[in-house]
Amino acid sequence: MVTAVFAAVALLAGWRLFHASAAFAQEEQDQQEETVALDRRAQLARDFTDPLTTLPQFFLRDAYTPSNYGTDAQTNKVILRAIVPRISQFSWFPFVQLVRPSFFLNTVPTGKGGATRTEFGDMQLFDLAVLPWPGRKTGLMMGVGPAFVFPTATDKSAGQGAWQVGPAFGTIYKGIPWLLMGGLIQNPISFAYTSSDRQAVNTLFVQPVLLLNVSGGWYVKSADSTWSFDWHHGSATTVPLSFGIGRVIVREGYPPVNFFVSGEWMAYRRNAPVAPQTTINFGVTMAFPQWQWSKK
Numbered sequence: 001m002v003t004a005v006f007a008a009v010a011l012l013a014g015w016r017l018f019h020a021s022a023a024f025a026q027e028e029q030d031q032q033e034e035t036v037a038l039d040r041r042a043q044l045a046r047d048f049t050d051p052l053t054t055l056p057q058f059f060l061r062d063a064y065t066p067s068n069y070g071t072d073a074q075t076n077k078v079i080l081r082a083i084v085p086r087i088s089q090f091s092w093f094p095f096v097q098l099v100r101p102s103f104f105l106n107t108v109p110t111g112k113g114g115a116t117r118t119e120f121g122d123m124q125l126f127d128l129a130v131l132p133w134p135g136r137k138t139g140l141m142m143g144v145g146p147a148f149v150f151p152t153a154t155d156k157s158a159g160q161g162a163w164q165v166g167p168a169f170g171t172i173y174k175g176i177p178w179l180l181m182g183g184l185i186q187n188p189i190s191f192a193y194t195s196s197d198r199q200a201v202n203t204l205f206v207q208p209v210l211l212l213n214v215s216g217g218w219y220v221k222s223a224d225s226t227w228s229f230d231w232h233h234g235s236a237t238t239v240p241l242s243f244g245i246g247r248v249i250v251r252e253g254y255p256p257v258n259f260f261v262s263g264e265w266m267a268y269r270r271n272a273p274v275a276p277q278t279t280i281n282f283g284v285t286m287a288f289p290q291w292q293w294s295k296k
Contacts (some may be wrong), residue, residue, distance in 0.1 A: 042217075044258065051183075054096060059080070059118065060079070062077075062281070062282045064281075069276075071274055076110035078105040085097070095129050105121065108118055108158055115291045117157065119157065122149050122151055122158075124149050126145060127145045128170055130143045148165050162199075164189060165191065166187040168185065169267075170183070170185070179287060187204045187205070207226045217250070223263045242263065260283045
């Protein structure tokens with residue numbers, strides 16, 4: 001009788017221990033899966049902001065400017081952009097290429113009052129080659145190539161009326177898992193014009209990039225401002241600053257999606273009678289990892 005009782009107690013204890021071990025193993029597996037999901041969202045947050053990313057994606061941003069210098073008008077800019085990576089085994093060149101066309105729908109002022117008009121702007125494109133040095137293991141990546149501007153604006157006020165080409169350079173540091181920092185530099189120079197009254201263009205554009213991953217797919221960034229320095233004497237210089245917050249959402253069976261909102265403030269301007277004072281950016285990016293190839 002005593003032996004049977006002890007056997008029953010041992011069986012019950014073993015059964016509880018087995019289920020406790022199974023529950024612990026399941027909890028540990030769930031934690032590992034959650035960690036992997038968080039790491040994936042953190043990586044995607046960096047890929048959505050990285051100017052040298054090889055992640056194919058579509059980007060849509062609306063930049064609303066309620067306050068401008070030099071005019072009472074409220075302006076707006078819609079930006080549609082695609083990132084098309086070309087991996088070396090699918091390209092004519094022995095390195096990764098990043099092709100990025102950008103299309104614009106601009107709401108511009110027609111004078112110093114509140115009147116505006118909405119027109120398509122000039123198309124922009126750059127084609128960067130990601131350099132093999134110093135290598136991905138260092139966390140530092142650099143890319144160089146040409147930048148183009150095509151005079152596709154449907155109205156004189158929405159574009160520069162000039163064919164432009166110039167150098168582009170991008171660099172990014174990803175050596176710290178929760179940090180992304182770098183920048184993109186472009187300097188298109190005009191060489192032909194749509195009409196004789198168009199001005200020569202030679203402008204340096206600098207886009208600083210800084211992103212910090214927070215938790216659960218959330219991040220903060222300063223990456224939506226572009227500084228412009230016109231090389232012609234007496235021409236415009238503008239230096240806006242930005243700060244924003246965003247979140248990456250990953251759902252099984254659906255493309256990863258990134259949502260962000262940011263604010264911009266014009267910190268410095270010179271010889272720019274009409275320029276944005278404050279801007280609010282709303283953006284969404286959709287990625288397509290299944291279109292991404294890796295080198296075998």
